[in-house]
Amino acid sequence: MGYLIKNGTVVYANGSYTADVLVEGEKITQVAKTIDAPGMTVIDASGKYIFPGFIDTHTHFDLDAGDFHTADDFYTGTKAAIAGGTTSILDFTTQEKGQTLTEALDVWHKMADGKSSCDYGFHMSITDWNDESKKEIKEMTRQGVTSYKLYMAYDNLKVNDKELFEILSAIEEEHGIVGVHCENGDIIKAVTEKLKSEERNSVRLHPKSRPAEAEAEAINRLLTIAKLAGTPVNIVHLSSKQGLKVVQRARKEGQQVFVETCPQYLILDEKEYNRPGFAGAAYVCAPPLRKKEDREALWEAVEKDEVDMLGTDHCSFNMGGQKTRGKDDFTRIPGGIPGTEQRPMLFYQYGVVEGRTSIERMCQLLAERPAKLFGMYPQKGAILPGSDADLVIWDPDKAWTISAKTQVQNVDNTPYEGISGTGMAAQVFLRGCPVAEYGKVHTELKGKYIHRTARQL
Template sequence: MAILIRGGTVVNADKSWRADVLCENGVIQAVGENLDAPAGATVVDAGGQYVMPGGIDPHTHMELPFMGTTASDDFYTGTAAGLAGGTTSIIDFVIPNPKQPLMDAFHEWRGWAEKAAADYGFHVAVTWWDDSVHRDMGLLVNEHGVSSFKHFMAYKNAIMADDEILVNSFARSLELGALPTVHAENGELVFQLQRQLLARGFTGPEAHPLSRPPEVEGEAANRAIRIAQVLGVPVYIVHVSAKDALEAIARARSEGQRVFGEVLAGHLVIDESVYRDPDWTRAAAHVMSPPFRTKEHRDALWRGLQGGLLHTTATDHCVFCASQKAMGRNDFTRIPNGCGGVEDRMAVLWDQGVNTGRLTPNEFVRVTSTNAAQIFNLYPRKGTVAVGADADLVVWDPQATRTISMKTHHQNVDFNVFEGMTVRGVPTHTVSQGELVWANGDLRARRGAGRYLKRPANPGYLQASRLAKSLKETQPVHREGDAPNQAQEQSR
């Protein structure tokens, strides 16, 4: 069935203009003034509203088995909640257990995701290394459309990637034209600080940010960036929360290095005082890594987003109910890490970004959709309102308001980190694959309607390593008395 969105202002990352948008057969068929509605078409009146590309959340964890439990939002409930908030695509994470073959984990996650209500792709985490991981990375890129790999520098004795894994995986990503992504926290420092805090009797959520200070994030971000620099591979730093990490990105980019930064909506508006809430349950609900920071860091993140040092906005959506968080009642290191936001990201960013003058509507589109599509090789299928693009759209009323609450949200969790925030600017309609899935508060998500998004290798990331270039340009020096090496022997 066709949908005609009539009378709105189309907003892309590069420009805005008055136009109607006609969608049919899952794609945008026409963008222009005074378009005629085909027979039987649904007509959406967008007068006084904006028509924008559907949001892309490049960092979610639906249905994630983690820290002895499983995230309460599965691929259906999580993506349905995203549609209610204007997010029409997610990129989730396959996280193999140590020694689990990457392909086995990938197929397991693909099975879980078949229930998704919106389109989805995957990053795959590299949590260990041997020849099979090298091989499976090639299969994932070349046959399954996975063109980004995740590396956790935190979570010692679980999924932490040490420097050897980083070097091997970054080098392999370079060969494949894939993009390495990094959770930047020094896992050894976190582990030692956690032990010290517990020994001193700090067992509650207030110890969580103390065990993961900004310097821990800054050191890891800088180390990952410098490893990528030596190898000549681009790198993407997820959930930047501290100005220490932001400064590492800024320094590298000023030197010509290709480094991308991601920021979470929560890190832009929530401060670390939440961990000192006298209600243990409310404090624990905010436990995520990296933790929420002080105003100094939040202000720096906004400047980074405005100045182009941070390129995408995400949520790290990974929700656990109060009963699950209670697993760490007597030991903060056992509180499952994760918060929500897939439903609220776009409204929070509009309210705190566009309404305050920090972002223009075009910049809002850039950081909520277009940049993610371009960095992760979904553009122009996603991330733009243009003929031939997927009909993933959000009709946005900049004057409408909504008070965020767990009582009315669609996320499958009994807490909302944005609880009580009144936002001005909300989606009135969401279109996914050319279907109206959210209309004035009516959620029409369909279980299993989501499609798996293959993301081929990016030619811009495919290049010879810096080391290989140096070796090609430099001849080894052979001195008198040196023993011939194997290569020299074979050439005789």
């Protein structure tokens, strides 16, 4: 028994065409112009697109933020992801000081295993680099972890330049990839101290405290170190035109650089921090929302194939009881916003419907390229015989309006409140199992751990 999806437009990064897709068990077994398969459940996808399941490259579920945890854990977060058509997520395991990488990975497995409604893998955030951590890189590969995260900001997380060089070199030996949070933490501290001496309680100071220059400087330093180490590198949540220019210059000189941006940097801008009262706190994230010119530069980069993937940096905090911690001091507002549920709809509306980019580019950014970079292709990110039957049947005409009251995400706010558009996941399949329709999840807890291999880019 299986499914025969007929008459849809199958989308690939390099083109689209009308075809049938045959699903047997957990796998795609055939893709052809016409398929005859008696006994299969037939789904008519006429007028709809068929995408490979989308991949969110950047989530923070069940994250310990010190005083409290994020509003979404792996149960609610992955359920929200699958509702919108995201069938795989990559979350960030964080090594604590004094902890081994293996111990950190075990913590995240306990949080996610048996609780997830989409498939999941882990990046490993290294915060305590030493001889033992270096020895563990091969063990991480054995356990299916082939991507890593480093911070250039936050005193409790960041690595120094020497460590950065050593980590890049060690992970390249395993043909892995390092993603880096690029902000100059010392600049941010200095600017913030100056701002706080003048005023403490205004949300509008948040973007000023983390200027684009701090991102651009960190990107330049990272790429200098990566060039010396002879390794590619991935820049996560790129937010600024200044940072983009540094990437463009390095690429012209032949350096291999991968770039992730997020919906918030393509759709929103810093005017959100000027909302009345404390409402702007809902938009506090790091890096912060930027200016309109930054947004436009990033869209141009999307169209020119200068952006490789669209993650969300989903890190949800409730306004009530969590964000309000910073009511009298803007630096105490927990940084992070939700978005894994709405990412495909938002990109389709603002990118495809509004003519900024193509349906094929959407497939590339949300599925194919992240699958290749993070060692999942063609198991994930592809509609090919033998691939996992992670499929999204996309209805281009379905209208929607985003609201915190109706979202699946377990948080009392959304930065996209009231935004309307068309196009959403009509049906979502996870490894051959139908799990969601039009934003409603009807089959939960089917997610499995993705054992990833070396990068393919």
